[in-house]
Amino acid sequence: VPYHPTAKDGAALQHPRCCILILTRALTNALDCPLSFASFSENFNCHSAHQSIIETGMATGVRMFSTPITPRVSETDGSGHINNTVAPIWFEAGRKEIFRICNPDLYFGDWHLILAAMTVDYVAQVFWKHPAEVRTWVQRIGTKSFTVYEEIWQDERLCTKGTSTY
Amino acid sequence: VPYHPTAKDGAALQHPRCCILILTRALTNALDCPLSFASFSENFNCHSAHQSIIETGMATGVRMFSTPITPRVSETDGSGHINNTVAPIWFEAGRKEIFRICNPDLYFGDWHLILAAMTVDYVAQVFWKHPAEVRTWVQRIGTKSFTVYEEIWQDERLCTKGTSTY
Amino acid sequence: VPYHPTAKDGAALQHPRCCILILTRALTNALDCPLSFASFSENFNCHSAHQSIIETGMATGVRMFSTPITPRVSETDGSGHINNTVAPIWFEAGRKEIFRICNPDLYFGDWHLILAAMTVDYVAQVFWKHPAEVRTWVQRIGTKSFTVYEEIWQDERLCTKGTSTY
Amino acid sequence: VPYHPTAKDGAALQHPRCCILILTRALTNALDCPLSFASFSENFNCHSAHQSIIETGMATGVRMFSTPITPRVSETDGSGHINNTVAPIWFEAGRKEIFRICNPDLYFGDWHLILAAMTVDYVAQVFWKHPAEVRTWVQRIGTKSFTVYEEIWQDERLCTKGTSTY
Numbered sequence: 115v116p117y118h119p120t121a122k123d124g125a126a127l128q129h130p131r132c133c134i135l136i137l138t139r140a141l142t143n144a145l146d147c148p149l150s151f152a153s154f155s156e157n158f159n160c161h162s163a164h165q166s167i168i169e170t171g172m173a174t175g176v177r178m179f180s181t182p183i184t185p186r187v188s189e190t191d192g193s194g195h196i197n198n199t200v201a202p203i204w205f206e207a208g209r210k211e212i213f214r215i216c217n218p219d220l221y222f223g224d225w226h227l228i229l230a231a232m233t234v235d236y237v238a239q240v241f242w243k244h245p246a247e248v249r250t251w252v253q254r255i256g257t258k259s260f261t262v263y264e265e266i267w268q269d270e271r272l273c274t275k276g277t278s279t280y
Numbered sequence: 281v282p283y284h285p286t287a288k289d290g291a292a293l294q295h296p297r298c299c300i301l302i303l304t305r306a307l308t309n310a311l312d313c314p315l316s317f318a319s320f321s322e323n324f325n326c327h328s329a330h331q332s333i334i335e336t337g338m339a340t341g342v343r344m345f346s347t348p349i350t351p352r353v354s355e356t357d358g359s360g361h362i363n364n365t366v367a368p369i370w371f372e373a374g375r376k377e378i379f380r381i382c383n384p385d386l387y388f389g390d391w392h393l394i395l396a397a398m399t400v401d402y403v404a405q406v407f408w409k410h411p412a413e414v415r416t417w418v419q420r421i422g423t424k425s426f427t428v429y430e431e432i433w434q435d436e437r438l439c440t441k442g443t444s445t446y
Numbered sequence: 447v448p449y450h451p452t453a454k455d456g457a458a459l460q461h462p463r464c465c466i467l468i469l470t471r472a473l474t475n476a477l478d479c480p481l482s483f484a485s486f487s488e489n490f491n492c493h494s495a496h497q498s499i500i501e502t503g504m505a506t507g508v509r510m511f512s513t514p515i516t517p518r519v520s521e522t523d524g525s526g527h528i529n530n531t532v533a534p535i536w537f538e539a540g541r542k543e544i545f546r547i548c549n550p551d552l553y554f555g556d557w558h559l560i561l562a563a564m565t566v567d568y569v570a571q572v573f574w575k576h577p578a579e580v581r582t583w584v585q586r587i588g589t590k591s592f593t594v595y596e597e598i599w600q601d602e603r604l605c606t607k608g609t610s611t612y
Numbered sequence: 613v614p615y616h617p618t619a620k621d622g623a624a625l626q627h628p629r630c631c632i633l634i635l636t637r638a639l640t641n642a643l644d645c646p647l648s649f650a651s652f653s654e655n656f657n658c659h660s661a662h663q664s665i666i667e668t669g670m671a672t673g674v675r676m677f678s679t680p681i682t683p684r685v686s687e688t689d690g691s692g693h694i695n696n697t698v699a700p701i702w703f704e705a706g707r708k709e710i711f712r713i714c715n716p717d718l719y720f721g722d723w724h725l726i727l728a729a730m731t732v733d734y735v736a737q738v739f740w741k742h743p744a745e746v747r748t749w750v751q752r753i754g755t756k757s758f759t760v761y762e763e764i765w766q767d768e769r770l771c772t773k774g775t776s777t778y
Contacts, residue, residue: 186372186373187376187379187529188372188373188529190524191519191524191720192523192525192526192527192720192723193723195524198727198730199697199701202700202732203697206696213353222689222692223360225690225691229696229734230734231731231732231733231734232731233729233732236726236727353690354689356688356689356695357554357685357689358557358692358740364538364564368530372530388523391525395530395568396567397565397568398564400563401563513682516679516708518708520704526721535684535686538686539684539685542684552740554688555692574718575718
């Protein structure tokens with residue numbers, strides 16, 4: 115069930131430092147995280163909120179989002195492979211369900227997610243010919259930010275991996 | 281069954297004016313077109329080839345290719361809708377099976393399709409939130425060119441339509 | 447001098463059919479068009495507005511906008527040339543000064559331009575290596591729409607031409 | 613003067629491990645680096661090549677490449693700002709002169725640069741309205757890889773910074 119901010123959250127959303135807390139609470143709920151956010155949810159005191167880190171991975175049973183990708187001619191470049199600037203685009207596409215958790219109506223006017231940093235490691239070429247897949251996990255949920263870890267797979271081969279920190 | 285050029289075709293492919301004929305023959309075979317290309321296929325005489333036009337549409341039972349599209353944040357613009365420059369990108373994505381018919385290996389080194397013209401009519405806004413679909417038909421197969429007609433649908437509504445002439 | 451809508455225009459902008467008239471009046475002013483829009487500008491009567499067509503071209507001295515373009519690797523495709531879906535992107539880039547005329551603050555919240563149709567003719571390949579240029583003219587200003595005609599040049603060669611109708 | 617590989621380099625280019633050495637030698641020459649590559653340039657012995665690190669920055673007088681960018685509507689997203697996936701595209705555009713150093717003919721068939729990793733830090737929003745600039749430095753030249761550091765500036769404000777490692 116997506117987390118819908120309440121009136122109480124609405125007030126907190128006015129407070130710049132609390133905004134990410136609401137989002138991470140929504141994330142925590144949606145992902146069935148075993149974290150205690152009780153003290154935080156009662157008084158929205160940003161400074162007392164418990165900082166937690168969730169290490170995820172395929173083996174841990176943590177929820178993964180899978181996004182099928184059909185590579186496009188326009189995404190190749192003169193080398194004949196998928197251009198390296200396409201990986202961040204596919205990764206962002208893979209985060210659509212994360213966006214939906216934090217913003218159930220997917221309404222830009224109510225968008226509070228600001229990307230702070232991105233890393234991409236290029237492990238192997240991605241080809242236009244075959245279908246690809248983006249795999250997306252929430253790697254870390256802190257009190258002021260969270261990190262998404264993603265991978266691009268093609269033909270049972272890990273091609274690209276990266277993180278996005280909001 | 282995709283049409284694989286034969287040695288005979290290979291020779292013809294060296295002849296600039298014949299190249300598109302090989303491609304349209306492949307298209308005709310793949311699409312089960314009721315056209316007679318006999319005189320053409322026997323002597324590769326470009327000038328004597330019979331020019332034919334296939335009028336297509338959903339009601340005619342002509343083969344349609346359907347490509348599901350999940351709109352991406354990076355494809356929106358400041359208006360909050362999908363940017364108009366994205367329609368040609370989705371349309372090209374919709375032609376992937378057409379490319380495969382003309383070039384079964386999808387190998388760029390053996391790419392003989394040159395886009396000559398494109399038209400797009402914007403009927404209604406396309407939104408980021410909901411899934412979309414590209415529908416693709418071969419509208420016309422001539423002796424020197426062929427035309428693909430495509431539509432973008434979202435929420436059971438025709439949003440964009442366009443043609444690509446090779 | 448960019449045309450700034452007045453309070454009177456503001457009222458007209460509420461009327462859907464008048465919106466494009468305000469924009470075309472701004473365009474006409476900015477482009478020093480020799481058209482008489484007097485009757486139109488006095489009463490905003492959409493139906494009585496005089497429909498005019500401005501034929502433009504390099505030889506006519508009509509104002510042209512020139513936008514230098516440095517082709518990017520990410521804009522090439524596996525063929526080694528600039529991908530055909532890039533032409534509409536460059537053309538839209540070429541219309542930035544048109545957008546500024548119609549919306550001096552370039553503010554998306556006050557965006558009244560809706561693209562209705564686009565055509566592109568691909569005359570010659572565009573290469574990554576060399577600089578390119580987009581040339582932009584307002585081809586036609588009607589009472590309900592206007593058309594922009596654009597060309598992509600590279601190495602003193604016309605490569606692509608197209609129209610955008612708002 | 614761009615560095616043109618010689619016949620000797622041509623032989624080395626066949627050796628996978630030497631390819632990046634040729635490129636870094638070209639880079640070193642072009643950038644007037646005070647490094648001694650003598651032992652390397654005489655025998656192309658990959659293992660004996662001296663690993664060097666060049667720390668760069670605006671204050672050091674190291675050569676910077678500046679690329680003017682005119683933001684495009686198609687590069688904005690529903691938030692009204694430039695979408696975060698555009699930064700890698702602009703950064704790659706900023707590396708065009710780096711590409712030219714390593715591949716003077718800018719010919720894709722002779723392309724030996726493989727991107728291994730990318731990082732981007734988003735410091736401030738980039739807006740569509742105003743011109744932007746990409747500033748590009750070679751930060752590090754090693755024996756097997758080199759790193760490019762880049763910044764996006766707009767209105768005298770640092771908006772984005774990132775690295776690309778080849």
